[in-house]
Amino acid sequence: MIGIAWGRRHPLAWLLDLGTRGYxxxxxxxxxxxxxxxxxxxxxxxxxxxxxxxxxxxxxxxxIGINLALVAMALVVPAMHRINPWAGGLLIISTEIxxxxxxxxxxxxxxxxxxxxxxxAAAAVFVFGRTRxxxxxxxxxxxxGAHTGAWxxxxxxxxxxxxxxxxxxxxxxxxxxxVLIAGLTYxxxxxxxxxxxxxxxLLRNILPQVIIERLRARPDEAIAEAFDRASxxxxxIQGFVSLSKSLGAARTxxxxxxxxxxxxxxxxxxxxxxxxxxxxxxxAVAGLPEPVHDHADRxxxxxxxxxxxxxxxAARFGVSIRMRIGIASGPVMAGIIGTHKFSYDxxxxxxxxxxxxxxxxxxxxxxxxxxxxxxxxxxxxxxxSRGTVEIKGLGPLETWFLVPRASMAAxx
Numbered sequence: 001m002i003g004i005a006w007g008r009r010h011p012l013a014w015l016l017d018l019g020t021r022g023y024x025x026x027x028x029x030x031x032x033x034x035x036x037x038x039x040x041x042x043x044x045x046x047x048x049x050x051x052x053x054x055x056x057x058x059x060x061x062x063x064i065g066i067n068l069a070l071v072a073m074a075l076v077v078p079a080m081h082r083i084n085p086w087a088g089g090l091l092i093i094s095t096e097i098x099x100x101x102x103x104x105x106x107x108x109x110x111x112x113x114x115x116x117x118x119x120x121a122a123a124a125v126f127v128f129g130r131t132r133x134x135x136x137x138x139x140x141x142x143x144x145g146a147h148t149g150a151w152x153x154x155x156x157x158x159x160x161x162x163x164x165x166x167x168x169x170x171x172x173x174x175x176x177x178x179v180l181i182a183g184l185t186y187x188x189x190x191x192x193x194x195x196x197x198x199x200x201x202l203l204r205n206i207l208p209q210v211i212i213e214r215l216r217a218r219p220d221e222a223i224a225e226a227f228d229r230a231s232x233x234x235x236x237i238q239g240f241v242s243l244s245k246s247l248g249a250a251r252t253x254x255x256x257x258x259x260x261x262x263x264x265x266x267x268x269x270x271x272x273x274x275x276x277x278x279x280x281x282x283x284a285v286a287g288l289p290e291p292v293h294d295h296a297d298r299x300x301x302x303x304x305x306x307x308x309x310x311x312x313x314a315a316r317f318g319v320s321i322r323m324r325i326g327i328a329s330g331p332v333m334a335g336i337i338g339t340h341k342f343s344y345d346x347x348x349x350x351x352x353x354x355x356x357x358x359x360x361x362x363x364x365x366x367x368x369x370x371x372x373x374x375x376x377x378x379x380x381x382x383x384x385s386r387g388t389v390e391i392k393g394l395g396p397l398e399t400w401f402l403v404p405r406a407s408m409a410a411x412x
Contacts, residue, residue: 015039019081019088027085029191033126034088036187037180038077041092044176045070051172055165063106063159066099086135089127093139096120097146104150108157112170114150117143119180126188207344208273208289211336224335230287231295231329231372232351233272233303234358235263237280237310238322247319255317256280262309269305270298275346282306285346288334296329296375303327303366304404326357327402328369349394356391357399366402373400381405 016039020031049067052060073095080087097120103113120143128136161169203212214223237243244252256279263282267274271292275283284302287295303325314321330350336342353369361367368376373383383400391397 019078023081023085025195029195030127030131031081031085031088032191033123033184033188034081034092035078037092037123037127037184038074038088040180040183041074041096042071044180045074048172059159063103066103070095070099086132090135093120093124093142097142101146101150104154104157106157106159107161107169108154108166109151110155110166110170111157111161112173114147115173115177116180117147117150118177119184122181122184126184207336210289211344215336224333225289226331226333227288227291228331229291229295229329229375230285230332230346230350231299231327231375232332232346232354233282233284233286233299233325233327234355235282235303235306235323235325236358238324238363240280243319243321247317251317255313255319258316259310259313262313263306266302266305266309270302272298272302273344276343285332285334288332288346289344294377296327296372297377297380299327300366300368300372300376300381300402303402307364307366322363324358324361324363325366326354326359326361326368327366327372328354328357329372329375330369353391353394353397356394360389360391362401368400368402370398370400376402 016032016035017028018035020028020035023031045067049064049071052064052067057064073091077088077091080091097117100113100116104111107113121140124136124139124143128139200212207215211223247255260277260282263284264274266272267284270286272284272286273288275285277283284299286292286298292298306325307323310321310323328350330348330353332346332348332350334344334346336344350369350371357367357369367386368383382403382405384403386399386401388396389399391399
């Protein structure tokens with residue numbers, strides 16, 4: 001069955017999606033416009049058939065028949081989408097042009113029926129656009145030829161029509177043309193706006209807002225900046241391989257998804273920029289792309305809540321999860337890396353140090369560097385010296401464990 005509605009949907013949305021399921025988003029938007037066109041044809045042609053029937057069913061029987069045939073054609077359009085993504089549009093064009101031309105022949109040019117052919121030119125642009133320029137140009141040419149041909153060939157129609165009724169028909173045709181073009185244009189632009197909104201939401205999930213704005217303003221300009229003061233956080237689950245084996249693939253993904261969603265919410269809460277996840281590892285920074293004075297405090301508070309969030313996930317899945325966190329502060333560089341599947345990344349000595357602090361740390365604790373400790377406010381936390389630790393690639397460094405005070409721990 002074509003176009004079966006899934007879930008609770010608005011009737012109009014269900015109607016416009018008929019026959020489009022399974023197509024790519026771009027094709028679906030184009031088919032939505034074709035369905036909107038078909039729906040407008042059903043309404044207008046049915047209204048015309050009714051008006052002719054009231055004016056004189058026998059006199060206008062051929063005209064009524066053509067309009068009813070157009071209604072039947074438009075109702076079939078969604079089914080044509082299942083044959084080919086272009087079948088519905090071609091069906092409308094191949095029937096509308098000869099039908100409207102024939103109606104002018106029956107009623108004469110004073111009826112204004114030929115005005116409806118102008119809609120064909122607009123519809124061709126919306127339906128075919130740049131993807132099928134030859135078909136689009138052929139449609140516009142055919143509509144123009146039929147429009148001008150009808151004017152010169154049929155000054156008087158084959159059916160005798162009262163002048164008052166002709167004037168009524170002309171006004172009706174003009175109103176139909178205006179409504180169809182305005183409706184199609186509005187709907188096409190609305191689809192474009194929805195697509196842009198979806199793209200914007202996707203970009204916001206990948207890049208910081210200020211970086212998106214810079215890319216829009218100067219798309220060809222490389223984005224790379226140096227920041228004098230920023231803080232970096234790395235977290236990682238201890239013994240993740242064995243944990244994932246015990247959970248199995250499906251539950252491991254579910255667990256990680258739950259955990260990372262909670263971490264992402266904390267990043268939003270503290271105004272921290274998530275950089276990336278690599279498996280069970282999570283990386284975030286504070287102090288860029290927009291500098292803030294409390295960058296280290298933000299990450300420290302977030303780190304403490306990450307441990308609580310992790311505990312909630314562990315309880316939900318009935319497993320034990322032990323996590324290490326490292327935080328370092330210092331100068332860093334940040335920018336867009338790559339041209340394919342690019343990302344906003346951060347690098348520098350402080351980044352490397354934060355990663356090493358995580359890997360050399362202890363489970364359930366947050367290990368911080370000297371610069372990070374100096375950047376944190378001691379009004380809400382204490383520090384436990386770990387002494388000098390051999391940091392891979394950096395040599396012996398003094399580090400500390402973050403210890404929240406009782407008042408802070410109670411609020412986390």
